[in-house]
Amino acid sequence: xxxxxxxxxxxxxxxxxxxxxxxxxxxxxxxxxxxxxxxxxxxxxxxxxxxxxxxxxxxxxxxxxxxxxxxxxxxxxxxxxxxxxxxxxxxxxxxxxxxxxxxxxxxxxxxxxxxxxxxxxxxxxxxxxxxxxxxxxxxxxxxxxxxxxxxxxxxxxxxxxxxxxxxxxxxxxxxxxxxxxxxxxxxxxxxxxxxxxxxxxxxxxxxxxxxxxxxxxxxxxxxxxxxxxxxxxxxxxxxxxxxxxxxxxxxxxxxxxxxxxxxxxxxxxxxxxxxxxxxxxxxxxxxxxxxxxxxxxxxxxxxxxxxxxxxxxxxxxxxxxxxxxxxxxxxxxxxxxxxxxxxxxxxxxxxxxxxxxxxxxxxxxxxxxxxxxxxxxxxxxxxxxxxxxxxxxxxxxxxxxxxxxxxxxxxxxxxxxxxxxxxxxxxxxxxxxxxxxx
Numbered sequence: 532x533x534x535x536x537x538x539x540x541x542x543x544x545x546x547x548x549x550x551x552x553x554x555x556x557x558x559x560x561x562x563x564x565x566x567x568x569x570x571x572x573x574x575x576x577x578x579x580x581x582x583x584x585x586x587x588x589x590x591x592x593x594x595x596x597x598x599x600x601x602x603x604x605x606x607x608x609x610x611x612x613x614x615x616x617x618x619x620x621x622x623x624x625x626x627x628x629x630x631x632x633x634x635x636x637x638x639x640x641x642x643x644x645x646x647x648x649x650x651x652x653x654x655x656x657x658x659x660x661x662x663x664x665x666x667x668x669x670x671x672x673x674x675x676x677x678x679x680x681x682x683x684x685x686x687x688x689x690x691x692x693x694x695x696x697x698x699x700x701x702x703x704x705x706x707x708x709x710x711x712x713x714x715x716x717x718x719x720x721x722x723x724x725x726x727x728x729x730x731x732x733x734x735x736x737x738x739x740x741x742x743x744x745x746x747x748x749x750x751x752x753x754x755x756x757x758x759x760x761x762x763x764x765x766x767x768x769x770x771x772x773x774x775x776x777x778x779x780x781x782x783x784x785x786x787x788x789x790x791x792x793x794x795x796x797x798x799x800x801x802x803x804x805x806x807x808x809x810x811x812x813x814x815x816x817x818x819x820x821x822x823x824x825x826x827x828x829x830x831x832x833x834x835x836x837x838x839x840x841x842x843x844x845x846x847x848x849x850x851x852x853x854x855x856x857x858x859x860x861x862x863x864x865x866x867x868x869x870x871x872x873x874x875x876x877x878x879x880x881x882x883x884x885x886x887x888x889x890x891x892x893x894x895x896x897x898x899x900x901x902x903x904x905x906x907x908x909x910x911x912x913x914x915x916x917x918x919x920x921x922x923x924x925x926x927x928x929x930x931x932x933x934x935x936x937x938x939x940x941x942x943x944x945x946x947x948x949x950x951x952x953x954x955x956x957x958x959x960x961x962x963x964x965x966x967x968x969x
Contacts, residue, residue, distance in 0.1 A: 533562030533584040537696040540686035543586070547609040548688055553590035553617050557632045557689040559824070560586045560604075565681035568656040573664045573673055578656060588616040594625040630825075630847045632689035638828050639813060639821040643699035645725035651680045651702075655726075662731040663706050663738075672715075672742050674735070676706030680726065687826055697820045702726050706735055707908065708742035709969070715748075715921070716969045717741025718888055718908035720763060722949060724818060741887060741909035748921035750965055751912060757883035758960040759876045759913070762945040762952035764886040764906075768931040769952060771892070772900055773808070773864050776834060778843035782853070787900045787932065788843060796840050802935035804838040810861030816944075817951050819862035827859045834861065838935075868953025871942040876956050878916040879940065883956070885911040885918065889927070900930045905966050924969075925962035934960065 535543070540560055547558050562584035569577045589598045590613065597619030601612040659678045667674040679702070686696040701724055708717040717738040723729050772787075781788035781795040788796045811831040812819040821829050825847065833841045842858055850857040877885065887909035895901040906924045913919065934957050942954030 533564055533582045534682055534684050534698070535560070535562060535686075537686070540684065540696055541688070541694060543604050543609070544686060544688040544694070546606065547586065547588065547613055548690065550610045550613040551590060551617070551690065553620060554592050555590070555632050555690045556613070556616075557589045557687065558586065559685065559687045560584075561683065561685040563681055563683040565679060566651060566653065566656060567677065567679040568660050569677045570660045570664060571675040573668050575657075575660050578653065586612065588612050590616040590620045591629065591631070592620050594627065594629040595620050595623045596626055596629055597621070597623055628848045630851070632691045633693050633826045634691045635693050636695070636822070636826060636828050638695060639830075641697050641699065641821045642813060642815065642818045643697070643701075643724050643820065645700045645727070648680055648700035648702060648724065648726040649682045651726060656680070659704065659731040663735040666732070666736060667708055667739055670739050670743060671711050672708045672739050673711060674706055674708055676704065676735075678702070678704045678731075685820070689826070693826050695822045695826055697822065699820065700724055702729055704729065704731065704734065706738050708735075708738040710742050710746050712746065714969060715742045715744070715746035716908045717743075717745065718763075720947070722946065744911065744918070745909045745921040748910070748923045748969075749912075750923045753925060753962040753964050755959040755961055757880060757939070757956065757958045759873070759880065759883060759885045760955045760957060761873070761885075761887055762947040762954065764889045765931075765934075765955055766947045766950065766952050767889050767892045767904070768902060768929065768934060769864065769866065770948075770950075771894070771902060772931040773834065773861065775900060776840075776843050776861075778845045778853070778858070779849040781843060782849075785897070787898060788840070789898075795843060797843050798840060800837075800839045801932060802835065802838045803938040805938060805941060806835055806838050806935050807833075807867040808835040809833045809865055810863050811865060812862055814863070814865055814951070816946055817863045817865065817949055819949070823859050823862065827857065829859055829862055832858065832861065834864075864950040864952070866944070866950075866952050867941070868944040869941040871940055871954065873942065873954050876940060876942050876954055877913055877918065880913045880916060880956065883913045884922065884960075885909075885913055895928065900932050901928065902930065903928050903963075905968070907968070924966040926964045926966055927961060928963050929961050
């Protein structure tokens with residue numbers, strides 16, 4: 532069993548720390564127990580269970596740093612890995628940006644753990660696959676999916692007196708449905724910390740319906756369209772936007788957050804005033820650890836308020852250089868939404884396109900956050916408030932900044948990849964060409 536209680540982890544870490552003679556030492560321990568099931572062509576192909584544990588030691592002499600890793604925790608092994616890290620530190624060149632370990636910190640109690648998820652059985656995973664395979668076969672559709680559940684812990688200690696511990700659970704599910712005539716495709720992803728919130732049958736049926744509805748798609752001219760973006764479509768663009776909230780990259784003129792002539796866009800309005808986004812490790816729908824890999828406490832942080840940049844992320848080194856307090860990078864993104872359902876957004880659209888998913892997103896221009904990519908797994912033409920017919924997939928060229936300035940309506944939030952993102956209706960979304968891929 533690779534999961535240790537808080538006290539068990541502390542004992543191992545304290546023992547390892549006792550072997551260090553370096554100027555400073557930081558030690559991390561982690562472990563996971565996870566299970567999975569994979570299926571394709573309406574047949575289970577693999578199922579399994581993984582158990583992993585590791586301990587990582589970082590020692591430093593001044594600004595010379597060495598790191599070593601091991602997965603055996605007896606006294607001899609712990610002494611060996613610490614000595615190896617110290618040996619490597621003495622051989623290493625100085626790191627001019629090295630920041631020593633933090634002192635003791637105060638952390639909120641995390642809420643990532645779910646007993647129901649920790650107790651998932653192989654029989655439960657079989658039911659997940661069955662919930663896709665049987666209804667797919669009944670609709671002349673072929674399913675291919677993957678379900679993974681995990682129970683994890685992580686803990687850290689250092690020579691300055693810091694100790695942190697977190698235990699978490701998670702589930703991840705994706706399924707692709709293809710019609711047997713090869714012309715229709717549907718896709719769904721779901722992720723939760725608490726498996727009791729997961730409905731495998733409902734998720735699978737959504738993908739099946741998309742696949743059936745998307746058969747024999749028609750080609751329409753590329754151009755600028757009003758689009759309804761499901762969260763799985765917008766998360767790729769939005770994720771890239773939030774990854775640009777680095778103060779250092781902005782200060783050095785290397786990102787969209789850089790101002791021409793110097794400075795950053797902190798405090799400036801960059802998107803529609805209805806856009807509000809923050810991170811919060813204690814949000815009940817998308818909880819995360821309450822500390823990061825440096826041992827910094829994570830708190831609720833507002834990144835965009837009424838369309839204005841309220842914070843940029845400062846790592847410890849850059850915060851010291853600029854004489855400000857560190858602002859840890861967000862562990863999740865929560866974008867506020869509205870009350871409209873997907874059906875409401877469709878009904879309110881005279882002419883437009885519904886996009887299930889954006890895929891193969893690549894950067895075109897980092898300074899403007901312009902990206903290109905493809906629609907996939909269900910793209911539909913809307914007319915007079917109804918889905919009229921499926922359309923062939925498009926290549927797009929678009930920036931999340933332009934997208935959020937062309938915002939028409941914010942819908943309900945949906946959890947996607949550990950974030951909360953609303954349905955969005957956006958005008959003048961740019962499609963540049965057609966794709967024959969289903």
